[in-house]
Amino acid sequence: MSERFEVARVIEADKAEIFALLCSPAGHVAIDSSGMLQSAEGASVQAVGDEFLVHMDRESLNDRPMGKYDVRVIITGFDRDRWVEWSIAGMVRPPLDHRYGYRLDPVDGGTRVTSYYDWSRVRDEARGVFPILPEAAIRATLGILARTVETG
Secondary structure: OOOEEEEEEEEOOOHHHHHHHHHOHHHHHHHOOOOOEEEEEOOOOOOOOOEEEEEEEHHHOOOOOOOEEEEEEEEEEEEOOOEEEEEEEOOOOOOOOOEEEEEEEEEOOEEEEEEEEEOOOOOHHHHHHOOOOOHHHHHHHHHHHHHHHOOO
């Protein structure tokens, strides 16, 4: 089984507008298709090492009895208007080090947005729960992102 998947979609919006939403804590909540992200606190991220807090509800997935909890989103990759990547620090110690990210490429008619989910760095003893989200959830989040930023 692969330890990473990615999904791409052309979105009819400027990459700077899309990138601004992807750097915003509230933007993450707004486009989440899983229902786990309930709300967020913090400023928009600007660089590797920036963080924000997300209030989560695992009952949305109904896969593990975790209930409500908080995670820190920690930016691990950043190239303005082109790429943002993050890891999650939450209840599990040490953190699992799974990564999520977006790459943005200008194309005719908008921006190709590639969303990925990578659990290749996760410790062997923790791999049994991955992937936490199916590829379809990542695809659905891109659909919500498109609906949120497209003007036409």
